[in-house]
Amino acid sequence: MLKKRVIFTLLYDSGSFMLSRNFRLQNVGKIDWLQKNYNFSHIAFYIDELIVLDVSRGERDIERFSDTLKILAKGCFAPIAAGGGIRKLSDARKLLLSGADKVVINSVLFDDPQFVSSLAREFGQQCVVGAIDLKQDLDGTYHIYTNNGACLRRDPVNNLLEQLPERSVGELYLNSINQDGTGQGYDLGLLGLIPHQLNVPTILAGGAGRSQHLIEGLLDERVDAVATAHLFNFVGEGLRKARESVSMYGIDLANWSPLSELKSDLSKKGIEI
C-alpha cells in the first residue's frame, strides 16, 4: 500500500534559513549553522521528503541558492523538491542539476500557465509541484495569494485551480497563510478547495507544531503528505519521535533501517561506509 509521507520544508532567504510566521520571516542561521546545531544529515534520515524553498524577500540569486541545495542534497537520500521564483526552464534545470528531483512553482501557476505546460513537457508532470498559498478572510472565504503572499488573486479559488493546464502539475502543496508558523495545527478546510478533476497527490502545509497535528492531517483521506517548516519543534530527535507517534497511531509510514544497522550489515560484507 502507498504510504503517507512526512515532509520537512526548509525556507531560505538570501543565504540563510528562516522561520516563518504568517509569512513574516525570522532569520535562524546559515547552512553551516544548520549542519552544526541541528545535524541536518541526521535529520534527513527521518523524513520521507525534503522541500527547499527560496522565499527571499529581496532579489533572488539562483546561483547561490543552488550551491546551498547541492550541500543539502549531498547527505540526503530522500527525494528533494526545490523552488522559489522559477520563471524559466533554465531556472528549473539549474535546480534539478543541483540535487532537486522536482521543482516547486507558485506565482507562475497563474501568471504563466503556458510555462507550466512547458515545464511538464520538458521534465514530466511528476516533476512539477504546484504550491498554493491560501488565506481565509474573516467571513470565511479563501483567497489565493502569490509572490510570497504579497499578491492577492481576486478570482475565486475554484476558478483559479480549474484553469491550471491539464496534466501539468504532478502534486499540490497547499499552505495556509493564517496557520503558517503558528504551531496551532493545519487548516483542513483547504482540502475542500481542490476541484475533483485535479486528482494528484496533495501535500498539506502550514501550522504543524506537534506530532498530533501531523496525525490530524494524515488521517484525512484527501491528504497524501503533510509538511512542516517548524525548525525548532522538529529538529534534533523531534522528527524521529514524531514519526514514531504517527506510526503508533496506526498511520502507515514508510520504514527503513537505521543507518547504524546498514553500516554494520555492510561491514560484514567488507563494505565500510
Add this chain to the structure above:
Amino acid sequence: MIKQKKVVVVDFGMGNLQSVVSALEFLGADPSISSNPAEVTKADAILLPGVGSFRLAMQVLIEKNLDEAIKEAVQIRQRKILGICLGFQMLAESGAEDGMTAGLGFIPTTVESFIDQELEGRKLPHIGFNQVRLPKSSSLFDGFKATDDFYFIHSYRLLAQSLPGQKAICNYGIDFLAAYEHENIFGAQFHPEKSQTNGLRLLANFLSA
C-alpha cells in the same frame, strides 16, 4: 573492493545524476559520470538513471551512440547494468509513451501507462514510498525482509507476467514490476538513491553482485 571497480553512471542529459553519484560515493564507490560510449563499454558496472519521456530518452541515447555502447558492454562483455526509473523502463523492448519506441531490449516486455480501470480512482503519478514484495533468492535484495518500502514517482509501468528472472512486485491497483534481476540485468522502477537506507542497501548489493 567496491573502489577498484569501474562504475559508470550514464549521462544522456535526463535526470538527477548527482543523487545517484552521491549515494554510490556514500557506499565507498568511485563512480564516473559519462556520455562517452568508449568509457561506457569499458565499465565493470553501469548505472542508467533517468526521468522524463521514453521516446526522447531513447532518441538521445541513439544520437550519442550510447545504445550500442551499452549493448556491447551488457550483451558481449557481460557487464552488469542497473536501470533506474525511466532507465529501468528503457531496458525493455519497447515503450508506449507518445507512440511505440524501441528500447534497449534486455527485458522482453513493453512499458505502458497505468490505465484508469486498474487504478480504481488512485492518483497519478504514483508518488511516494510503497511496499514492495521481494524475491527470496536475489542478489539485489540480499539482507532485506520479505517486503520493504521504496520511493516511486512514475506514471508508466512494466508488468511481470511471463518474464524470466527474479521479480520484485508492487501493487498500485495492479501488480507491476518494481524491480528486476536476471543474470547481469538489474532494474528498479523506484529510486534507490531516494529510498533512504533501503535504497543504499540495494545499491551496495548491486555493486557487490
